[in-house]
Amino acid sequence: QARAQQRHGYHFYSAEMTAFANERAAIERQLRRAIANNALELHFQPQFDVSGGAVVGVEALVRWTDPELGVVDPEHFVPIAEDNGLIHPLGEWVMRKAFAQQAAWQAAGIAPPVLSINISARQLARIDFVDSIAALVAEAGISPRTLEFEFRESVLSDVAYVVPALEALDRMGIRLSIDGFGTGFSPLGNLKTLPISKLNIDRSFVSGIGSDQGNDTIVRTVLGVAHTLGLRVIAEGVETEAQAKFLREQGCDEFQGHLFGEAVSGDEFARNFARNFAPPRD
Ligand code: C2E
Ligand code: MG
Ligand code: MG
Secondary structure, X not given: OHHHHHHOOOOOOOHHHHHHHHHHHHHHHHHHHHHHOOOOEEEXXXXXXXXXXXXXXXXXXXXXXXXXXXXXXXXXXXXXHHHHOOHHHHHHHHHHHHHHHHHHHHHOOOOOOOEEEEXXXXXXXXXXXXXXXXXHHHHHOOOHHHEEEEEEHHHXXXXXXXXXXXXXXXXXXXXXXXXXXXXXXXXXXHHHHOOOOEEEEOHHHHHOOOOOHHHHHHHHHHHHHHHHOOOEEEEEOXXXXXXHHHHHHOOOOEEEOOOOOOOEOHHHHHXXXXXXXXXXXX
């Protein structure tokens, strides 16, 4: 790394670069350990219907508190795991944990209508991904129809290699949605051809509501495009009544955000929200 930069005429090999590399190495080492020791946690954040306020789904979000590094945010360690391949064991850990939780809720008669989990494009690209999902779902004894997979917008750009996998998941009955919608520059035409049923408006647009015309236009446009294509729209990161009001007026279908509920442990989620579940879909 340092040598390559010298060739290009740079001579800095700064303390920051070393610190950065060390930090990544520490995250890689400790994350590997955390996965092996089952030391991660899964939290659950409710998703609400905008009209009646019923809980229509729940998103599983990974949590990691490391003995050396402290709390590390998924926004920080997931991209590192994607680079170094740890996303595969991490993703499998998340799926096992989420599916087991859904099975337990089902057995207790308090399963949320839909359990949503985040899937990296790297996982989807694995040739055995769909088979491994089928096996994990069967092992947990849950219905794939109670599952939703969230993918980042970039899957819309690399369609060629993801189409067969997305179609196979769709045939299994798993719902597919696009996360962080509006942040990328993905070809919208692919929304029509892929078996996607929902768009998640990125929380950066939600937090910008009311601050400038351009932002509000983007939110309106996403809602318009989605509804024209028959897709549902969930707004992420809804924190204020003013945001909720605007989104409701613009026809947004679902809300997720601190205004309505943060991500909490599975037990706390069931305690707080099981009374308020919408009926199972279909
Ligand atoms: P995401 O999938 O878009 O998840 C929503 C994020 O927004 C979560 O952050 C959630 O805690 C946060 N959030 C929800 N409501 C609010 C709000 O009202 N205000 C604010 N400020 N934030 C809110 P989190 O849990 O830190 O996750 C960040 C990202 O990391 C996720 O974004 C997702 O892309 C990724 N991630 C999390 N868990 C997993 C996982 O199990 N697998 C994979 N591949 N990625 C994951
Ligand atoms: Mg998500
Ligand atoms: Mg999201």
